[in-house]
Amino acid sequence: MLDTVIQQLLNAAQLGAVYALIALGYTMVYGTIRLINFAHGDIFMLGGYIGFLLVTAVSGMPLVVMMPLAMLLTALVGMLIERVAYRRLRNAQRMSLVITALGVGIFLENLVRLLVGPQARQLPAQLPNGVVELFNGVVVTEDKILIIFISLALMVILWLFVHRTLMGTAMRAVADNKDAVQLMGINLNMVIAVTFAIGSALAAAGGIFFGQAYSIDPYMGIDLGWKAFIAAVIGGIGSIEGAVLGSFLLAGVEVLTVAYLSSNMKNGIAFGLLILLLLLRPNGIMGRPELKKV
Amino acid sequence: MEPVLRIENLSKSFGGLKAAHDFGLELGPGDIQGIIGPNGAGKTTVFNLITGVYRPDSGRIRLSDHELAGLPSDVITRRGISRTFQNIRLFNRMTVWDNIRTAFHDRSGYGFWEAALGLPRYRNREKRISMESMAFLERFGLADRRNEPADSLPYGEQRRLEIARALATRPRVLLLDEPAAGMNPTEVEELIGLIRGIHRDFELSILLIEHQLPVVMQLCRHVHVMDFGRTIAAGEPLEVTANPLVIKAYLGDEEAG
Numbered sequence: 339m340l341d342t343v344i345q346q347l348l349n350a351a352q353l354g355a356v357y358a359l360i361a362l363g364y365t366m367v368y369g370t371i372r373l374i375n376f377a378h379g380d381i382f383m384l385g386g387y388i389g390f391l392l393v394t395a396v397s398g399m400p401l402v403v404m405m406p407l408a409m410l411l412t413a414l415v416g417m418l419i420e421r422v423a424y425r426r427l428r429n430a431q432r433m434s435l436v437i438t439a440l441g442v443g444i445f446l447e448n449l450v451r452l453l454v455g456p457q458a459r460q461l462p463a464q465l466p467n468g469v470v471e472l473f474n475g476v477v478v479t480e481d482k483i484l485i486i487f488i489s490l491a492l493m494v495i496l497w498l499f500v501h502r503t504l505m506g507t508a509m510r511a512v513a514d515n516k517d518a519v520q521l522m523g524i525n526l527n528m529v530i531a532v533t534f535a536i537g538s539a540l541a542a543a544g545g546i547f548f549g550q551a552y553s554i555d556p557y558m559g560i561d562l563g564w565k566a567f568i569a570a571v572i573g574g575i576g577s578i579e580g581a582v583l584g585s586f587l588l589a590g591v592e593v594l595t596v597a598y599l600s601s602n603m604k605n606g607i608a609f610g611l612l613i614l615l616l617l618l619r620p621n622g623i624m625g626r627p628e629l630k631k632v
Numbered sequence: 633m634e635p636v637l638r639i640e641n642l643s644k645s646f647g648g649l650k651a652a653h654d655f656g657l658e659l660g661p662g663d664i665q666g667i668i669g670p671n672g673a674g675k676t677t678v679f680n681l682i683t684g685v686y687r688p689d690s691g692r693i694r695l696s697d698h699e700l701a702g703l704p705s706d707v708i709t710r711r712g713i714s715r716t717f718q719n720i721r722l723f724n725r726m727t728v729w730d731n732i733r734t735a736f737h738d739r740s741g742y743g744f745w746e747a748a749l750g751l752p753r754y755r756n757r758e759k760r761i762s763m764e765s766m767a768f769l770e771r772f773g774l775a776d777r778r779n780e781p782a783d784s785l786p787y788g789e790q791r792r793l794e795i796a797r798a799l800a801t802r803p804r805v806l807l808l809d810e811p812a813a814g815m816n817p818t819e820v821e822e823l824i825g826l827i828r829g830i831h832r833d834f835e836l837s838i839l840l841i842e843h844q845l846p847v848v849m850q851l852c853r854h855v856h857v858m859d860f861g862r863t864i865a866a867g868e869p870l871e872v873t874a875n876p877l878v879i880k881a882y883l884g885d886e887e888a889g
Contacts, residue, residue, distance in 0.1 A: 503747045504740040514723040523709035524737045
């Protein structure tokens with residue numbers, strides 16, 4: 339009994355970690371340019387594929403090389419998308435940006451489908467998958483522990499970056515008052531590009547972990563992207579802590595629903611939770627009411 | 633002496649409205665000059681043109697030997713012009729401390745990896761920035777407030793923080809947009825003392841927009857009076873305020889009111 343509960347909690351933590359790695363990109367981009375980047379789920383997918391292509395191209399490339407490289411390449415793609423598709427529209431109607439983001443997402447899905455094919459693929463298992471005994475008879479697989487651990491480490495690094503460096507301070511400043519930022523000598527375009535780069539790199543890490551734990555396909559970003567977006571909204575979009583909190587909460591609800599109620603009810607409960615929470619707290623758990631400028 | 637800031641024939645129209653027309657100015661090293669005029673005269677437009685918020689239709693803005701017209705705001709700030717706003721624009725949800733730190737952005741002197749790995753250069757630079765930030769906060773009596781969100785400060789302290797933050801970018805020219813707005817006479821006296829202190833300690837030139845005449849009279853050696861985008865008078869404060877055109881455009885309103 340205890341064993342099953344712990345297994346389920348670990349499953350939830352693993353799924354929550356992947357959600358969080360995606361949700362952070364949603365929340366950071368929203369924070370800086372008030373865009374719900376609907377292509378972000380597809381960046382996550384692309385990260386998984388870039389990882390897949392790297393290990394396929396250079397067989398035996400270890401994960402410690404493949405993952406940072408895939409994160410870097412995905413970060414470059416994220417910056418490219420911002421530069422090509424979003425920057426010119428930054429001062430246009432909000433709807434134009436959102437539609438563009440949806441279009442970029444569909445483009446990425448079909449590009450990958452065209453280049454690599456529609457079938458689901460498995461990333462070669464690169465994480466050790468032995469088992470560790472926690473205590474009397476409760477065993478967990480090493481890969482699960484590593485995925486959770488590395489994800490949490492990435493989140494801690496992000497938090498430190500945002501709160502302890504000048505670039506991080508600039509990112510928060512852009513989120514706070516975009517008009518005043520440039521008059522502090524801060525290059526707004528640069529800060530926004532860095533935001534996209536970091537969000538994309540984290541999503542790539544999520545994509546690789548997801549491919550290790552499950553499989554990758556060109557449309558995996560749709561479902562996972564929506565879930566991560568919901569997690570970010572539950573946590574309070576714009577808030578980094580909120581995105582992480584919302585992700586683990588959502589994953590917990592989903593995994594426990596599947597385990598103890600029914601897998602058919604998973605999405606119903608997840609979306610129900612979103613609606614309920616937004617009725618109670620329209621700005622999410624950590625969100626603060628939007629300040630209206632007079 | 634060679635002026636620090638020289639503006640010639642600066643013009644900007646919005647639709648048919650000439651917000652600024654043929655504006656000119658020479659600000660020498662250590663000068664304090666003022667721009668006055670009724671609401672909507674184009675004073676803030678001139679500031680927005682100087683700081684690159686608007687792109688001028690025509691005219692030249694030179695900071696020493698560098699042409700600034702047409703450059704983006706962040707580049708202009710890095711060249712040495714910094715400003716405050718009529719409606720205070722702080723990073724409201726960030727702490728006083730982080731507000732000051734934004735001013736050091738382009739002088740971080742360390743890269744992403746140095747920060748990520750916590751290398752000595754990152755730590756040394758951050759230590760220096762912290763010391764400088766602290767010095768600014770102490771100079772402006774805000775050190776005790778450093779961990780509070782900017783929007784929790786009383787109005788007068790928000791003004792001081794905005795001025796401190798502008799100075800932390802190390803400008804050669806400081807633009808103050810109605811620094812005394814919303815202040816009572818006692819606070820205005822304090823502000824005048826503060827601006828005098830800044831002028832003395834930071835070796836910079838100041839250009840200020842102000843509605844409160846005592847501020848202009850006490851601080852400025854040279855005043856520009858704007859009305860409907862045009863400069864209708866310029867000169868010493870006493871001389872300018874005696875100018876009938878000025879009285880009609882600006883002071884006349886107040887007497888009538």
